Amino acid sequence: MTDLKHGNKKMFILEAFPAVQHWGSLLFLVHLLAYLASIMGNMVIITITWADHRLQTPMYVLLSTFSFCECCFITTVIPKLLSIFLSGRQTIPFPACLTQAFFFLFIGAGIFFLMAVMSLDRYLAICKPLHYASIMNLRVSFLLIFLCYSLSFIFFTGLMLRVSQLSFCGPNIISHFFCDLGSLIRLSCSDTSSVEMYFFFVTSFVILLSLIVTIIAYSNIVITILRLPSAKERQKAFSTCSSHLIVLSLMYGSCVFIYVKPKQVNRLDSNKEAALVNTVVTPLLNPVIYTLRNKQVHQALRDMLSRMRLQK
Template sequence: MAQQNHSAVTEFILLGFPGSPYLQISLFLIFLLMYIVTFLGNMAIIILVVTYRRLHTPMYFFLVNLSFLEICYTTTSAPKALAIFLGKSKTISLTGCLLQIYFGFSFGCTEYCLLSVMAYDRYLAICYPLRYSTIMNSSLSIQLAVGSWVSGFLVMALLLSLISQLSFCGPNIIDHFHCEKNSLIVLSCTDISIIQILDLALSVIVILGSCVITLLSYVYIISTVLKIPSRKGQQKALSTCSSHLAVVLLWYVSTILLFVKPSARHSLELTKTVNIINTIVTPLLNPFIYALRNKEMKEAMQNILRGSPVITSE
């Protein structure tokens, strides 16, 4: 009720990608296929890791968290986008929009934290192999995973509390296929400078903070690998983190433009374009990157495909 007292607009229209009915159907089929593959691919990784005892290590525990996170992240936007492409339910309430923004960006922040944790895990495994199992025990693994989730949701809570206080007097058209914070705040008829400053500050903290941890981890990893005398030993060490490095590069390239921008008003088209890669393509590719580049994952999948008994946890 309090929201209605200071906001004339309580419902928004999502434009999606304007075009012919043929284009809308084509986009619907493409997004639907990608969403299904993303869901099934990440679920396959979760099931494989849970049921195959050899994969019960901290690295794959974090991978399960990442796969579940990708499913959640994509689900926040894909179903609504699919409805828009069909010409149905193009409207969304202010509350629904705020919730979509909160969960979408919370999952995004969580992924930054989780990827940096996975980089730290690879750093310990390669730089301190004899002490790795002692340092990265199950207790620390759970604490790091829980810390990543909690941090991601807390970071966005402060920003959302300010966005929820904005007044919207019209227009109510969001040029996007889902509610995105920059697309929403530019429609406000009140001052958004504080929100933009806070948004930029939090983006710098989350993105650069996780980037520094990841970068430092790989600097030490590469330094350690170069000291290994044999070429085969170097390749074996690098193979344990090649999948994670590929995912990190893909994630940072696709999201750096979404979070760190000087002005929301001049970047909506860029945001809309890059968001397709960020919310659909990246979660789609992650399972394939780990399945195709990770030796243990490929062996586990081959055993299942050959009909070998699945080794379950005790």
């Protein structure tokens, strides 16, 4: 066992998926393709948003920011997982582990806050169209984005400072495919009750607050849609909302399952599967669900491709 006492080099082992590790090459290829597809899909959204002045509105600024954050979020986890599948290198030093855990939670919490802001933006656009332009503009959008990540930074910097002061002198195997903070805390030989309580409170606050805001916003959106006079308009609006709600359900469902519950050691395998959905499946779907099905985005993409062909 690696010596994990303070003053020595602390090394941890990421357990990943030992039952299927013999399929490492195949799993590497599948996850690499999913990772590249997610990055490319989100980068397309970012590029066309800032290349086309018609899309430089609060809605699309929020969407492009969301896409950028998704790229950063999956990059905190997937490259290390690919390394495990390809080379079997499962060790990770404590500073790198803590850094990965911080950015995973910091970016992830910011995404949840951002999703709540996006829901409010849609609420204002659909339910308060006459007041939308006076409430939402680019300045307000950037201010809300800054607020989302400022809150996330404050919450999780304090948490990481507490975790960094814990002692690790026992088992060094993290039962996950990345440095999951809950799994890491359980390996400490210090009294972790206060840290676990703080972790539970912060993650619950982030997820439940953003979820409540999203539910309230979409509930009002649904009520407004039901009042639309045309059945065709209602069907079209409900189709869009249902697609959004699928992704929201995946993200919130997996995170509530993982974080908003007391300590449960016997559910680690299920946690890994839920986290895999949140870090691989959902980011792959988000570009399609949120923007690539949008007619304005399609038109902007066609215009950009046309300009590129003319330049050649």
